[in-house]
Amino acid sequence: MPVVEAMSQGAPVISSNVSSIPEILDDAGLLIDPHDGEALLRAMRHLAGPSALRRELGARAKARAARFSWQAAARRVAEIYREALGRPRYAESPA
Numbered sequence: 001m002p003v004v005e006a007m008s009q010g011a012p013v014i015s016s017n018v019s020s021i022p023e024i025l026d027d028a029g030l031l032i033d034p035h036d037g038e039a040l041l042r043a044m045r046h047l048a049g050p051s052a053l054r055r056e057l058g059a060r061a062k063a064r065a066a067r068f069s070w071q072a073a074a075r076r077v078a079e080i081y082r083e084a085l086g087r088p089r090y091a092e093s094p095a
């Protein structure tokens with residue numbers, strides 16, 4: 001969750017390219033090998049100071065993080081239950 005929390009604030013993220021992080025981060029940040037200190041240094045230098053890339057990644061991060069909100073997760077879980085029960089995607093309210 002720290003990656004999503006940083007993204008939700010519009011922070012450009014540098015993270016490791018392992019586990020589920022690449023799927024979460026997608027193109028909204030920089031992925032590095034967690035065992036490569038030089039890669040981390042290059043990524044940090046790349047984003048240091050005034051940078052169009054930093055601003056672009058920050059905007060992408062904020063937009064991408066919105067996909068991981070609790071509301072979005074709840075909607076997706078409800079959708080899965082409806083599909084499993086054979087109900088319409090958006091059930092009509094009883095009259």
